[in-house]
Amino acid sequence: xxxxxxxxxxxxxxxxxxxxxxxxxxxxxxxxxxxxxxxxxxxxxxxxxxxxxxxxxxxxxxxxxxxxxxxxxxxxxxxxxxxxxxxxxxxxxxxxxxxxxxxxxxxxxxxxxxxxxxxxxxxxxxxxxxxxxxxxxxxxxxxxxxxxxxxxxxxxxxxxxxxxxxxxxxxxxxxxxxxxxxxxxxxxxxxxxxxxxxxxxxxxxxxxxxxxxxxxxxxxxxxxxxxxxxxxxxxxxxxxxxxxxxxxxxxxxxxxxxxxxxxxxxxxxxxxxxxxx
Amino acid sequence: xxxxxxxxxxxxxxxxxxxxxxxxxxxxxxxxxxxxxxxxxxxxxxxxxxxxxxxxxxxxxxxxxxxxxxxxxxxxxxxxxxxxxxxxxxxxxxxxxxxxxxxxxxxxxxxxxxxxxxxxxxxxxxxxxxxxxxxxxxxxxxxxxxxxxxxxxxxxxxxxxxxxxxxxxxxxxxxxxxxxxxxxxx
Numbered sequence: 001x002x003x004x005x006x007x008x009x010x011x012x013x014x015x016x017x018x019x020x021x022x023x024x025x026x027x028x029x030x031x032x033x034x035x036x037x038x039x040x041x042x043x044x045x046x047x048x049x050x051x052x053x054x055x056x057x058x059x060x061x062x063x064x065x066x067x068x069x070x071x072x073x074x075x076x077x078x079x080x081x082x083x084x085x086x087x088x089x090x091x092x093x094x095x096x097x098x099x100x101x102x103x104x105x106x107x108x109x110x111x112x113x114x115x116x117x118x119x120x121x122x123x124x125x126x127x128x129x130x131x132x133x134x135x136x137x138x139x140x141x142x143x144x145x146x147x148x149x150x151x152x153x154x155x156x157x158x159x160x161x162x163x164x165x166x167x168x169x170x171x172x173x174x175x176x177x178x179x180x181x182x183x184x185x186x187x188x189x190x191x192x193x194x195x196x197x198x199x200x201x202x203x204x205x206x207x208x209x210x211x212x213x214x215x216x217x218x219x220x221x222x223x224x225x226x227x228x229x230x231x232x233x234x235x236x237x238x239x240x241x242x243x244x245x246x247x248x249x250x251x252x253x254x255x256x257x258x259x260x261x262x263x264x265x266x267x268x269x270x271x272x273x274x275x276x277x
Numbered sequence: 278x279x280x281x282x283x284x285x286x287x288x289x290x291x292x293x294x295x296x297x298x299x300x301x302x303x304x305x306x307x308x309x310x311x312x313x314x315x316x317x318x319x320x321x322x323x324x325x326x327x328x329x330x331x332x333x334x335x336x337x338x339x340x341x342x343x344x345x346x347x348x349x350x351x352x353x354x355x356x357x358x359x360x361x362x363x364x365x366x367x368x369x370x371x372x373x374x375x376x377x378x379x380x381x382x383x384x385x386x387x388x389x390x391x392x393x394x395x396x397x398x399x400x401x402x403x404x405x406x407x408x409x410x411x412x413x414x415x416x417x418x419x420x421x422x423x424x425x426x427x428x429x430x431x432x433x434x435x436x437x438x439x440x441x442x443x444x445x446x447x448x449x450x451x452x453x454x455x456x457x458x459x460x461x462x463x
Contacts, residue, residue, distance in 0.1 A: 006444070012440065013436070013440065016436075016439055016440045016443060017421075019353075019443075020357075020414045020415060020421070020439055020443075021357070021361075021414070021420050021421050022357045022358060022360070022361040022420075042341070044341075044350065045447070046443055046447075047350045047353070047354065048341070048342055048346055048350055048392075049396070049443050049446055049447050049450070050350075050353060050415050050443065051346045051347075051349035051350040051353055051392075052342075052346055052349075052392035052393060052395065052396035052446075052450065053380070053396045053400060053411060053415045053416075053443075053446065054308065054349050054353060054415055054416065055345060055346070055349055055386065055389050055390060055392065055393035055396065056380050056381055056386050056389075056393045056394070056396035056397035056400060057311075057378055057379065057380050057381065057412070057415070057416040058378045058379060058380075058381060058416075059304070059307040059308070059311065059378075060307045060310045060311060060378075061307075062303070062306060062307060062310060063302075063303055063306070064298070064302035064303050064305070064306040064323070065306075065320070068306075068320050068323060068324070069298055069302060071324060072298060072302075072323070072324060072327045073294060073295065073298065075324060075327065075328060076291070076294040076327065076331055077291065077294075079328060079331040079332065080286070080289050080291055080294065080331060218362075218363075241324075241325055241328060242321055242324050242325065243324060261358060261362055262362060
């Protein structure tokens, strides 16, 4: 019940702030701690009141734009099927509240280290692929992320491919791999060797996608991921939170567990620049 | 009884996606237009909100409220996040329709959902200063500091009015809900 919450002034203040003003990371942690002491309490009752009040207000009378609807439906097709069990997908960032955004210096410094002109269109192998054998008795096996990546490379007519470049960050040393991205289907994969295993309770890797048609202070969140111990090679599908118009670069940062809304860009461990199409 | 479109989405039923967008797309777009700085921001926000929705559809519990309130809760959380993240950027695009937004007259929101009508009735019973704070904060997305600057109220007064206003709306909505249930039984 929410009555216990109503008696805790601080908890109530934080819930009201969350529902109407947003909370900082520190406030979110405090909120989580306070809620943990109220097991069984309904932490969303204030947000639901705010939602009901929103619906009690005048709303602009505009229909959802058709182009936007198409993008939402395309994104839903990627989201709805459960991720294959043998693919370690990038997970969406947690619903952490925003905290202070970092400046551009970190990115610029890292970008300065970027080895340019290594990107190239991946050879189109479509014509070399033999027709698939017809096997009708066995149920289709889920492709691994590595296999899906190869299939994308072989079949995607608009696939971009770029190698990771190292930065000055200690976590970047020895990192190799690449990014494959098909802008038409909005699908892609990141591949790594040499990226250090992380403890998900301490930190996680987060992927960012820079879109040439968006403000580069706010790259698209590509989700968080982990590197397990002793992994030789890790391939992960990219999980872009927004439609990518014109991919310019991909970057990986180290963030707190769950990821962040805006990265302080203190630990950039991999950068890949996409050559203009 | 027809199954919730959100439950069908949670099961991965792709046909439910179109139905969900048909039912709630305009609502989410309207909320995003009202709480975004620009039209382009609203388009990005709506995409993020739908991703949140696909991923959290399984959490919908009809015992806690309608689908519209559940979806609006998800949308508001994302929109507030985005508004505060871009707090240092230029002021929002101004349009007459958005600037003039206020709470609807009681008796006019019944077609939206039960909670919206109850909330409209409840907010009409609040003190004017509480109504103003809720209107600026919830309908226009102003931060508590922005409300203080706009109204001349002290920040603490804004917070107090916001908190008391929300709690009173909750109590009034419960009373109205109980009355409606009693009326429907008699």
